[in-house]
Amino acid sequence: MSKIVVVGGGAAGLELVTRLGRQLKRSKDHEVILVEPSSHHYWKPRLHEIAAGTFDRELDAVSYFQHAACNGYRYIQASMTGLDRQGKTLHLRDTHAQFSELNYDYLVMATGAGSNDFNTPGVSEHCLFMDSASQAQLAWQHLDPLLRANSSRRIVIVGAGATGVELAGELARVSQRLRRYSQAAKPEIILIEAAPRILPAGPEKLSERVRRDLLKQGVDVRVRTRIQRAEAGCLFTAEGERIGADQQIWAAGIKCAEWLTRLDGLETNHLNQLKVTATLQTLQDPDIFVLGDAAECPQPDGSFVPPRAQAASQAASHLASQLKRRLKGRELQPFVFHDGGMVISIGHNLAVGALANNRLILRGRLVRTLYNTIFRLHQQVLFGWTRVTALILLKRLKCTLNPHYRGL
Ligand SMILES: Cc1cc2nc3c(=O)[nH]c(=O)nc-3n(C[C@H](O)[C@H](O)[C@H](O)COP(=O)(O)OP(=O)(O)OC[C@H]3O[C@@H](n4cnc5c(N)ncnc54)[C@H](O)[C@@H]3O)c2cc1C
Structure with missing residues (x-):
């Protein structure tokens, strides 16, 4: 019998085990x-909605226990802590801090990445992060009273990539709603970016369009501003400016966990990503694959696959078919990422997208529907269209009965 162990049940890992589990469930060979420490899966591009109190846990979170039972894979609730390549063994720690070992024939690392504090002093102690559902939930507990306060409070978000921009837009929208229904004052939302423009990884026209929309919503967007130090209740820029804040959130850059650099000789880069070949195999061990944000995967044009949800999903689909080839002893094909464009949500009913090779910049409710579709496509892999259609209908119904904001 061959054992395929996937570590990390995020955007990439969960889609991979679903595909593999369904395809191989009748095979006794x-x-x-899946090894994953959390009990529930939350699709990461929606974490800003948890932080802003607009995420629907009942409908949009996935229980790993239930999903595994229905889709032909086994779920172990634990964190990977180490690796012995010679013995093909993983070291695990479960939720009760008990240690154990797990053998594998093929190992897939899909442990994702978190934000990067670039070793900025004070950031880890004095800023909130958005790297997991529990961190986003903690952020909501801190942000909710600020959004409801009847005197203006200041929220500072550092990093204007997709995470920071979407959070700023969602908070501005929620605050608008709250002010309609209560005596809440308008909070000051400041979005800070070190690069010359927001969304630096996206096309320039998209950045400009999103910037204009954020300004319209009252978000104070500051580019070319590098944070050098964080203290309780304030941030200091490289130019020496002190920016006071009632809450500061760090959403800049990406970096993988430190423990990936100690995996029995597997090579990593400066972001602690594991280096792989175009077939997603590690440079040192062809039986260990890496996908999603944890991989530094080369592309034919010399660039690397970007750390994005659509890249994670494409890599999962590719690897599912390649592992089957591998099990049959056939040669592996390289993974090539096809960029389907970028869609950024700015508040719950508006989005801006760069499509058709960035030639088309579109904005509006229709683009927001496209943004939602990307999430529905992820759910479709996990559940199939029948259940996704039911989820869409249920959500519509709930929206007509309940307020959109969790705190109302
Ligand atoms: C707030 C936010 C908004 C975003 N918006 C967008 C967007 O609009 N568009 C876009 O393309 N991308 C967006 N991204 C990026 C996108 O979410 C990631 O590129 C994508 O989730 C990467 O998938 P992954 O499977 O590699 O990692 P993840 O989805 O992060 O999953 C990693 C999994 O590994 C698990 N894990 C971690 N350590 C261990 C361990 N030691 N043992 C076992 N399991 C472990 C984690 O619990 C997690 O479940 C956003 C990210 C964030 C945080």
């Missing part, structure tokens, strides 16, 4: 195992 193969076992698919």
